[in-house]
Amino acid sequence: MEIRTLLIDDEDLARQEMRHLLGAFSEIRILDEAADVTDALAKIRRHQPDLIFLDINMPGKSGFDLLAELEESPRVVFVTAYDEFAVRAFETNALDYLLKPVRPERLEKAVAAVREALSAQSAQWAGAVPTQPYGLRPDSLVFIKDGEKCYFVRLSDIFLFESEDNYVRVYFGTEKPLHRKSLNLLIEKLPPELFFRANRQQIINLAYITDIEPFFHGTLRVTLRGGIRMEISVRRAGEFKERLSL
């Protein structure tokens, strides 16, 4: 299996060193390098890499800013001189970090973890193709930064999106951080086979529905795993029935 990789660091020598270290891994194919966040955003969108090695402290915008601007995040391994405390703010273990100068055996562990995650992913969702440009697949990773807390979450683990002012509250596991993107923008990117807009405020994950019952005036009441209940508006109920009877 080939791991399509991008190196992102503002220092030439740091990228050179990373390239040198990664030379020991035959499956790693370095597609390109980027020296700042703007450059990196363009190159990630162009190459759609499986993995990025990402420096945190870069001119203007940080590695976190980069992730927050992406619709979908590739696998990330942070590489940092001294910011590991920042990486520790993460709530999930969907990422790894390396300290500069990087130890080869530590890198080997990080690459092994990525390899494992990627092969599990390809087995489960083989053939899933996004319907839109930059669209998301059920196994896409989404990066969410809510204040000091950061999350990497797989789309299929999210059971509810709920609009809150101009942002979206994202429910998964026991967490519900605020994602700084609008619900309308999000619905276009979400895979329609998994997510359904129940009403103006909420988007639900169909795989999490445990119960559906008729409610007042032609609306439906849906119960999600974990007991959250919501109504499907009259306007949306028809399409909802259609989708489920397919």
Add this chain to the structure above:
Amino acid sequence: MAAGCVEAHTGRYGFQSSNLTNNMHRSFSKRQAYWFCQIFGWVTFVLYEIVNLLGLGFFTWEGALIMALVAPLGIGITHVYRIVLLRWRFLELPFPQMALLGLAAVFGLSFVLFVGTTFLSWGVQGSVNWSEITLNYLFMSLLNWSRYVFVWVLIYHLYSLMERINRTQIEYLDSENQLKNVELQNLKAQLNPHFLFNALNSIKALTHSDPKRAGDAVMLLSDLLRYSLNYEKQTLVPLADELAVTRDYLALEKIRFNQRLEYTLDIEPAAEKWLVPPILLVTLAENAIKHGIAQSVQGGVVQIRAHLENDQLRLEVCNTGHFLPHPDRQGIGLANIRRRLDMLFGGKAVFNLNNNNQQDTVTAAVQIPAL
């Protein structure tokens, strides 16, 4: 006043009125101690006088009553004296003035006591033999009263003096402590881990691509580290030393940032002997790189200038970029520089940071007087 009072006095009793509001519990016990001493002292005085009269065979009930009334009078006037001392902060006077004040107070208070007891006698006995009160009598009475008043004043002033010494000692220890903290922060600041690990990472990269340059970089880094670890042994160093280590530092950052960093040094030869606080220039250069170069994709220029003008050294570190004063966090680095300059030059050294909007640069300038 009786000797027994001294123990109750010492250690528990203080005179700083401003303390009263800060520390209710402690001031309450201090206040209690004060009143205990007042009452105990004056009651002892009365008993002593009565015993004295008894022993000499001069005891009369009227005399005893007068003496008993002297106690509240004494407490009253010494308490007024204490209020005056606290109200006008006389206890903060330098020692000789305070001693003079104390002496004057002894006679002043004695005189008031004399007048007071004279009127007390008049009240109790119904008549006073005014012709008895000659100048000589007045003088002897003052001397007599002053023995007791002197003890009161002595104890009170000595105690306040002792408290003052304690306080200055605590303040001294506090400032000593602060100094140590500043030193520690400086130490941490110049062993900037960001710089250190990035430099090591650059050197590691060079070991395969350019081993000769990697070797040079190791030498630069070791010189810089050696200087960082030893600099605090001296309070001031010649500018030439600072320049040498700043050049090492810039050369290392040049390896890291490559074409993103350009730097120039413009140093007047006569300035090189001027004495400056160690690590000052390196800190300024580090700030310039952190804010001017590391934050910019295309990088920028760092210019270092040192000139003598008006018998002062003017040191400037100028970098591309714009400085935004942040109200919440005035940089620790800058605050530290200010504090160090203040400690070393007592406000005669000037440090400021200015934007030049036309050239899009920030200049940190320090003016250092001759010692």
